Amino acid sequence: MISETATNGTGSVRTGPVSAADAFAPVETTAATPVDSSVPGDRLPLAALLVMALMGFILIATETMPAGLLPQIAAGLSTSEGTAGQLVSAYALGTVIATMPAVALTRGMRRKPVFIVGVLGFLVANIITAFSGEIALSLAARFLAGAFSGLIWGMLAGYARRITAPKYAGRALAIASIGTPIGLAVGTPLGSWLGTAFDWRLSFGTLAVLTLITALLAAALVPDAPGQAAASRVPLVRILHIPGVAVILAVIVAWMLAHNIVYTYISAYLRSGNLRLSVDVALVTFGVAALIGIGFTGAVIDRALRPLVLGSITLFLAAGVVFIIGHESVVAVLVAIVLWGLAFGGAAAQLQTAISMASGENADVANSMLGVAFNVAIFAAGVIGAVVIGNFDGVTLPVVMSGLALTALAVAFVGRRTAFPTKP
Known part of the structure; x- marks a missing residue:
């Protein structure tokens, strides 16, 4: 794996960990994306990228789902629509608060275990949301979902690039990102229809099943990749x-x-x-x-x-x-x-x-x-x-x-x- 090389402002080159005294100094980087040696260099790891895209679809659908089901959720939890609407805010708050610390703490770890743990944590949050009868528990579950979503989104781009040959890096990101527009185009309207025609809990239950399938596919199809080397952090x-x-x-x-x-x-x-x-x-x-x-x-x-x-x-x-x-x-x-x-x-x-x-x-x-x-x-x-x-x-x-x-x-x-x- 190629480590980062940085200039120290005087023209000389240095590598290795950054001291506490340099923590707030400007830095310039020139780095190549590390590629795991087990990944073929002449083709895209399409199956793995599509699994990432599926997870992106689930993240987007989960984030936006309550907006189309506020009356049903409010009735089911015996609360007002305004309070039910905070399920969206709680998710966003979890993402904002947890994302950077979670990614910073895990950036040196192997990518596949971190990804699967993130998916399983997200699965637990959706299961709690589907079965919760209390608004406080539902809000906590949505905060948890947002936190795991932030971890997954934070690592997804780097992971997709690490398992792909550098010449295909941009295309790999485009494939891994395709779940976002599909989630907006299909996931949110479909979830709203399910919740309106049947029960709002069915919408979150369906997302939980899809998340479990994604975890199994990730375990089988997504290659591992190294975390970031300590010397380059x-x-x-x-x-x-x-x-x-x-x-x-x-x-x-x-x-x-x-x-x-x-x-x-x-x-x-x-x-x-x-x-x-x-x-x-x-x-x-x-x-x-x-x-x-x-x-x-x-x-x-x-x-x-x-x-x-x-x-x-x-x-x-x-x-x-x-x-x-x-x-x-x-x-x-x-x-x-x-x-x-x-x-x-x-x-x-x-x-x-x-x-x-x-x-x-x-x-x-x-x-x-x-x-x-x-x-x-x-x-x-x-x-x-x-x-x-x-x-x-x-x-x-x-x-x-x-x-x-x-x-x-x-x-x-x-x-x-x-x-x-x-x-x-």
Whole structure:
């Protein structure tokens, strides 16, 4: 495995552990992604990557499931819809609090055992949620699910790259990330239908069964990989000083906030134009377009990451403009949704690839920061979106979306040297 090499600011090269005195100093890294010697160098470990994608699907479906079942969950737990809605907040809080410490503590361990423990912990949390009769226990289970989700998301990108030959690293991330748009397109609507037609507990029970299947598939199909060597580990705080990492995180917050403000409150936007377009149709259309977007991302990400990121954000911005101008036309709104999905589908793979390249062998911890940034954006979108629709018309949502997208585009554009380099 190739260890990290860092410059000390004077031009000389040093390797090995970083002293406590250097904990807050800037650091530059140049590292190659370690590849386990048991992995063939000329092909993708497709089965293993698809298992990771399945886990991503389950994570996304679990995170968003309560939003479509609030009346049923509230009735089942004898509480209000507002309190039941905190199941989403508890999950996000667990992710924000636990992700970085969990990834930092486990980054030196073999990857497969950590992954399987994370999946099994997530399984326990979903089983508790499915059978709990008390809102306090349900909230605790959702916090636990969020914590294990953060561990899995934090290590997933680095793990996918470690079991893949470097020339396929970007494509591997695109495949491992495909569960996200599928979860949004299929998982959330399917779970809502199951909970509405039968019982909300069945939705979480189904997710628990899928999680168990994923654990078994992971044990059988996913190869192991080494953890990060002690000599190459950078202290947690110093990772923010690695050139490019802070810029990428800023793009993530702005772009994800822009996305989630509209995605979370899409029903309010559709009502603002009196459109005969259901939320289910809108979300499925978005999901299908997102699948196409991630397919395109996988095809070109290893050759043209910077143009891909800038092009995706620009297309996302165009979707926001069409949302504003055509908010009273079903055709225009559908066009905007397609543009939105195409632009956003590959966002996770693009940003994970960028932060993994920038952080080198510290990709696991950097990706845990990415996961925290995502969940901070989700939490903030819920609050900001509620304020917007409480004081303005729903068409204001894409106005905010467009402003944030423009901010993300500007930050990504100026990060041409380290965050989104012109040349890899």
